[in-house]
Amino acid sequence: MSGTGKERWVTETLYEADGFTCAFRADKMLYEENTAEQHLVIFENRLFGRMMALDGITQVTERDEFIYHEMMTHVPILAHGKVRRTLIIGGGDGGILREVARHKAVEKITMVEIDPAVTEFAKRHMPQVSAGAFDDPRLDLVFADGAKFVEEAGESYDVIIVDSTDPIGPGEVLFREEFYRAAKARLAPGGVIVTQNGVPFMQGAELASTVGKFRRLFRVATCYMATIPTYVGGPMAMGWGTDDESLIAVAPEVLAKRFAEVDFPARYYTPDVHKAAFALPRYVLDLVENA
Numbered sequence: 001m002s003g004t005g006k007e008r009w010v011t012e013t014l015y016e017a018d019g020f021t022c023a024f025r026a027d028k029m030l031y032e033e034n035t036a037e038q039h040l041v042i043f044e045n046r047l048f049g050r051m052m053a054l055d056g057i058t059q060v061t062e063r064d065e066f067i068y069h070e071m072m073t074h075v076p077i078l079a080h081g082k083v084r085r086t087l088i089i090g091g092g093d094g095g096i097l098r099e100v101a102r103h104k105a106v107e108k109i110t111m112v113e114i115d116p117a118v119t120e121f122a123k124r125h126m127p128q129v130s131a132g133a134f135d136d137p138r139l140d141l142v143f144a145d146g147a148k149f150v151e152e153a154g155e156s157y158d159v160i161i162v163d164s165t166d167p168i169g170p171g172e173v174l175f176r177e178e179f180y181r182a183a184k185a186r187l188a189p190g191g192v193i194v195t196q197n198g199v200p201f202m203q204g205a206e207l208a209s210t211v212g213k214f215r216r217l218f219r220v221a222t223c224y225m226a227t228i229p230t231y232v233g234g235p236m237a238m239g240w241g242t243d244d245e246s247l248i249a250v251a252p253e254v255l256a257k258r259f260a261e262v263d264f265p266a267r268y269y270t271p272d273v274h275k276a277a278f279a280l281p282r283y284v285l286d287l288v289e290n291a
């Protein structure tokens with residue numbers, strides 16, 4: 001936190017060690033706490049609206065969260081086509097939950113979030129992100145370490161969405177091979193796992209590490225991309241791991257039919273954007289093909 005007496009600025013810490021940072025002016029400080037897991041701050045910024053940062057790393061902003069939450073959710077669910085049971089790891093702000101809940105054919109939504117404070121204060125100070133989804137009767141909300149949760153024997157899921165922080169602090173375990181292996185064991189046949197994998201132009205090693213591990217675990221290991229303005233440094237990658245080769249090859253007209261059937265508004269997702277998201281630029285292909 002920095003600034004003159006009258007202004008306060010919240011500084012992005014993710015790339016400080018590399019000599020880069022950016023800052024968001026906190027026009028109104030809404031909440032700040034050192035929870036049992038991490039530093040949590042929620043504030044208002046004129047350009048991006050209400051924002052949350054965890055350990056100084058931007059997590060979600062009112063203005064651009066729809067991009068990330070739609071792409072992390074509708075791409076795996078519409079590619080799969082018959083999702084009934086979903087698992088969200090992390091996702092404390094409720095944005096992924098909101099988008100999963102739009103799919104009325106989904107029967108069960110299990111969400112495993114390590115830090116109750118994130119959910120409590122996101123509901124209170126950023127209620128538009130979850131938009132009431134925490135009251136969805138299909139939700140089973142578990143406050144636990146996602147890495148431990150998947151280690152336990154239990155039900156299987158058609159889609160697992162790892163909406164984690166970056167591999168720092170409590171999120172670090174969600175980038176380990178043992179987590180991915182245990183998560184795979186919780187995938188139903190034909191299931192798919194997607195992961196928050198950062199901005200490859202800035203965090204290429206993180207993406208290569210995840211895809212390399214996926215390559216050892218799944219028949220299909222790659223990523224897809226979308227640009228979220230407040231995840232600075234260019235388009236971000238969403239890891240994709242599955243044993244079902246057909247999921248990445250679903251025809252645009254099939255995606256369009258499925259999207260029409262679910263019949264809800266989207267502000268970023270379209271079936272064409274879905275297909276195009278898997279067309280990776282050369283520098284990202286170099287990261288994932290040699291992972």
Ligand code: SAM
Nearest residue numbers: 090091092113114115118145146164165170171
């Ligand atoms: N969209 C954000 C991004 O792309 O960085 C992530 C949003 S969400 C706030 C990340 C969530 O992961 C946080 O609520 C955090 O508490 C949770 N989290 C971190 N480590 C976790 C773990 N080991 N198990 C479960 N949840 C975890």
